[in-house]
Amino acid sequence: MIINGTRVPAVFSLLIWAVLWEIVGRLGLTILIPPLSTTIEKLVEIVGTPGFWDALGLTLKTFVIGSVISILAGIPIGILMGRLPVLDRLLLPWVNTFISAPLSALVPVVMALFGFGETTIILTVVLFAIWIIILDARAGAHAISPSLVEMARVYGATNWQAFSKIFVLSAMPEILTGVRLGLLRAVKGVIIGQLLVSVVGFGRLFEIYSSNFLMEHMWALLLVLFALASAIDTAFGLIERRVEHFASSRN
Amino acid sequence: MIGLQAQTAAPPLAADAAPIVEVRGLSKIYPGGVEALNDISLSFPEGELTTLLGPSGCGKTTLLKIIAGLLQPTGGEVRVRGRAVTGPGPERSFVFQDFALMPWATVIRNAAFGLELRGVPRSEREAVAEKYIASVGLKGFETKYPHELSGGMRQRVGLARALAVNADIVMMDEPFSAVDEQTRRQFQEDMLRLVAQERKTFLFVTHSIEEAVYVSNRIVLLSRRPSRVSEIIDVNLPRDSEPDQIRRHPAYLDTVEGIWQTLKRYLD
Amino acid sequence: MTPTTREFVPAAVPLGRPASSPHSLQTLASNPYALRIVSFAIVALAWEWAGRVPVSPSFPTFGETAAALFSMLADGSLPAAFANTLVPLAIGIALSSVVGVAIGVAMGLNEKVEWFGVPIFIVLQAAPLAALVPLLVLAYGIGVTTKVFVVCIMAMPVIVLNSFKAVRHTPHSLIEMGRSFMANRPQLIGKIILRSATPVIFAGLRLGTAAGFVGAILAELLVTPTGVGDIITYSQSTADYPRMYAAIAGVIIVSVLFIEGLGWVEQRFLRPEKRSAS
Numbered sequence A: 001m002i003i004n005g006t007r008v009p010a011v012f013s014l015l016i017w018a019v020l021w022e023i024v025g026r027l028g029l030t031i032l033i034p035p036l037s038t039t040i041e042k043l044v045e046i047v048g049t050p051g052f053w054d055a056l057g058l059t060l061k062t063f064v065i066g067s068v069i070s071i072l073a074g075i076p077i078g079i080l081m082g083r084l085p086v087l088d089r090l091l092l093p094w095v096n097t098f099i100s101a102p103l104s105a106l107v108p109v110v111m112a113l114f115g116f117g118e119t120t121i122i123l124t125v126v127l128f129a130i131w132i133i134i135l136d137a138r139a140g141a142h143a144i145s146p147s148l149v150e151m152a153r154v155y156g157a158t159n160w161q162a163f164s165k166i167f168v169l170s171a172m173p174e175i176l177t178g179v180r181l182g183l184l185r186a187v188k189g190v191i192i193g194q195l196l197v198s199v200v201g202f203g204r205l206f207e208i209y210s211s212n213f214l215m216e217h218m219w220a221l222l223l224v225l226f227a228l229a230s231a232i233d234t235a236f237g238l239i240e241r242r243v244e245h246f247a248s249s250r251n
Numbered sequence B: 001m002i003g004l005q006a007q008t009a010a011p012p013l014a015a016d017a018a019p020i021v022e023v024r025g026l027s028k029i030y031p032g033g034v035e036a037l038n039d040i041s042l043s044f045p046e047g048e049l050t051t052l053l054g055p056s057g058c059g060k061t062t063l064l065k066i067i068a069g070l071l072q073p074t075g076g077e078v079r080v081r082g083r084a085v086t087g088p089g090p091e092r093s094f095v096f097q098d099f100a101l102m103p104w105a106t107v108i109r110n111a112a113f114g115l116e117l118r119g120v121p122r123s124e125r126e127a128v129a130e131k132y133i134a135s136v137g138l139k140g141f142e143t144k145y146p147h148e149l150s151g152g153m154r155q156r157v158g159l160a161r162a163l164a165v166n167a168d169i170v171m172m173d174e175p176f177s178a179v180d181e182q183t184r185r186q187f188q189e190d191m192l193r194l195v196a197q198e199r200k201t202f203l204f205v206t207h208s209i210e211e212a213v214y215v216s217n218r219i220v221l222l223s224r225r226p227s228r229v230s231e232i233i234d235v236n237l238p239r240d241s242e243p244d245q246i247r248r249h250p251a252y253l254d255t256v257e258g259i260w261q262t263l264k265r266y267l268d
Numbered sequence C: 001m002t003p004t005t006r007e008f009v010p011a012a013v014p015l016g017r018p019a020s021s022p023h024s025l026q027t028l029a030s031n032p033y034a035l036r037i038v039s040f041a042i043v044a045l046a047w048e049w050a051g052r053v054p055v056s057p058s059f060p061t062f063g064e065t066a067a068a069l070f071s072m073l074a075d076g077s078l079p080a081a082f083a084n085t086l087v088p089l090a091i092g093i094a095l096s097s098v099v100g101v102a103i104g105v106a107m108g109l110n111e112k113v114e115w116f117g118v119p120i121f122i123v124l125q126a127a128p129l130a131a132l133v134p135l136l137v138l139a140y141g142i143g144v145t146t147k148v149f150v151v152c153i154m155a156m157p158v159i160v161l162n163s164f165k166a167v168r169h170t171p172h173s174l175i176e177m178g179r180s181f182m183a184n185r186p187q188l189i190g191k192i193i194l195r196s197a198t199p200v201i202f203a204g205l206r207l208g209t210a211a212g213f214v215g216a217i218l219a220e221l222l223v224t225p226t227g228v229g230d231i232i233t234y235s236q237s238t239a240d241y242p243r244m245y246a247a248i249a250g251v252i253i254v255s256v257l258f259i260e261g262l263g264w265v266e267q268r269f270l271r272p273e274k275r276s277a278s
C-alpha cells in the first residue's frame, strides 16, 4: 500500500494488529485475550525459566527427529511411487486419505502403542509431515523428463545411480516444496502431540498454565511457537527460491 | 524495393473510404519505463482489413489494446467515428491472441458472452451465437467445452464471440499464432469470406508477411520500438482468383518481397 | 513470505508405461478399482496379522475392530457420538467457508484489504493454532460454541488464503476479455473472477475442512471428552481397544467422505466442463 507517496510493506500491517491486540486486551473484552504488553512481559519471564528451555529442547529434538524421518522415508517412497505405476496405485489412496484425515484422532492410537513419551511425539510429527512430502516427491518424479531417464539408461546407470543422481536431483523443486509444507505440518504435529500427551514439554507447560488460568503465560508460549513456525517457513522459502532456476531450466 | 514502390505508387483501391478509426500522436510508456509507442498517427478506413505488421515487441499489441480501450495511452488520442476513446465500447470487439475463452462455459455460452453481458435474453443471444458459430465453421460443437477443442477451433469461438456482438470494428491480435499452418491457411480463407460478407472494419495483427499480404487491403509497417509508422502499403490483389493463383500472382510476390526488404533494414 | 497453501489434489498422470509383468498382472494393474481393492485387502490382512501376533497388547485385530464398528453402529452409540461431533463441525465449516471466502475474495479484489489482511493470515496459517485449543476450552468450556470456534480458527486461514490467491490469479486475459465486452464491475466479479477462482477456492475449502476436523477432534480429546472423542478416551481407559480403534477409523472414514462430498458438490454444480469430459 502507498501512504504519502511511499510504499509501506505489507508486513507492517502486523503492527496494526499488534496495536489492536493491545487495545482489545486493555479493554478487557474477553478473558481470552490479555494485553500484548503484559504477555510480552510474561514471555521475558518465562524465557528465564529452566522449564521453558527443557520444553523447547524437547520440542526441537522431537521436531528434528520426526522431520528427518519423514524426509528420509517420504522422498524415496514418493519417487518410487512416481516411477512404479503399480506401487503408485497401491499406495496413493492411503496417502490421499491420510493427507486430509483428522490425524489428531490417530494420536491416541500412537499413545496406546508407544506410551506417553518422546517416541509418541516423534511419531506424531512423522504422521503429520510425511504424506505431503511423499505426494510432492511423487509429483517431482512425474516431472522428470523422459529423455533424462533414457540418457541414464544409455550411459548404463545402475538403479541406485539413476535414483540418487537423476531422480532425486531433477525432482528437487517439488521435493523442496513438499519438505517445506511437511515441516509446517510437522510444527503442528509437534504441538498437537505434546498437547495430547500433556505430560512432557510444552504440553506439560500448557497443562500447568491452563489448570491455573494463566492466560498471559499461554499466549507467551503461543508467541514463541508462532515465531518458530514463521521462521521455519521463511527460511525454507528462501532455500526454495534458490532452487527455482532449476525448475525453470528443467523442461 | 522496386515491387514495393510500384505498389505504393499505384492508386489505392479504397482511397476514398472514410477513416473510421483515427490515431493521433499516440505514445505509450509503460510504468517500468519501456517506451512502446512514440507519436503514432494513423487512420483506418471503414470497411477494410488493415494489418499491423512489425518486428516482435515493437508495440503492435499495445497499439491495438489502446484502440480497444483496454490500455490508456500516455499521450495522444484515438478517435472512433470522431469520438475520443476512453474505454471499451460496443462498436469495437476484440479477438485475443490466447483465445481468452472461459473454460467453464460451453462454446455457445462463450460465443454469446458479449451479448450476455449486455443483458440480451438467453434464447435471443443463443440464436445469434449459433448463427456465428455456424459461420466460423463450428456447427455441432455448441455444447462442447473449450478443452475439448483444438487450438484452431478455440480461436474460431473467439472470432464468433467478437462477431456476435455486431461491432463495426473487429480487432484481432495474432489470432493464428497458436495454430498449425494448415489450419492457418483454412482460417485465412474463412476470414476473407467473412470480411467480404460482414462489411466490417478489421484491424489485424500478424508476424507473417505472407499472411499480411494475403488477407489485407492495407498494411501498416511499424518500426522497431519505440514504434513509428515506417510505411503504409495498399495491397491490390485479384480477390476473385483461386488461393493458389493469388499466392503466385506477381503483385502478391512483389509486395511480400518489398516488405521483406523494408523490414530487413531494421534487422541490420 | 509466500502463502503456503496449495491444491493437494494430485494431477492426473498418464501411467501408460510398458510393463514387463505377465499379461494378467498387467490388466490388473491397469484397472484402478482392482488395485484399490487389492491395496485395501493388503492393509486389512497386515492389520489382522499384526493384531494376532499381537505386536502390542493394545493393538486389536482388523476383525475385532470391524466388529466393534458394526456393533457401535447397530446400537446407535456411534451415530449419536458423530452427531455430537459433526453438528458443531458442520456449523464451523459453513461459517468459516462463508466468512473465509468473503475475506479472501475481498483481499483479492482490494489492495488495501490485502495489505491489511494477508500478512496476519500467513502468520496464522503457519502457526500451530492447535495450541489455542486449551485456551479456548479454558475460557468458554467445551460447549458447542467452543467447538465451532475451534473449527473456525483451524479452518479459516487456509480458506482465506486460497480464496485470495484464487482471485488474485484470475487469468489477466479473461479480465481483459470481460472489459473489452464491456462487463461492469459486478459482472466482472460474478461472471469471470469468481468462476475462474472456483477450483482453488474449493481446494481451500477441502483443506479447511480437513483442518476443522483436526481441531474438532482435538477439542474433544483435550479437556472434557464429548462426542467421538469421548468414545476414544473412554474405550482407551477401559482398554476396550477394538472400540477405540473403530471410533478412530470411523472418524477418518467420515472425514474422507465429507471431503470427497465437497469435491462432488464442486464438480456437480460448479465445474460443468469436468462433467462433460470423457
Ligand SMILES: Nc1ncnc2c1ncn2[C@@H]1O[C@H](COP(=O)(O)OP(=O)(O)OP(=O)(O)O)[C@@H](O)[C@H]1O
Binding pocket: B030, B031, B032, B034, B035, B036, B055, B056, B057, B058, B059, B060, B061, B062, B063, B207, B225
Ligand atoms: N505491461 C507491460 N509492462 C511493461 N512493458 C510492457 C508491457 N506490455 C508490453 N511491454 C513492452 O512493450 C513493448 C511492446 O509490447 P507489445 O506486446 O505491444 O509488442 P508486440 O509488437 O505485440 O510484440 P509481439 O509481436 O511479440 O506480440 C515490448 O518491448 C514489451 O516488452
Ligand SMILES: [Mg+2]
Binding pocket: B060, B061, B062, B173, B174
Ligand atoms: Mg503482441
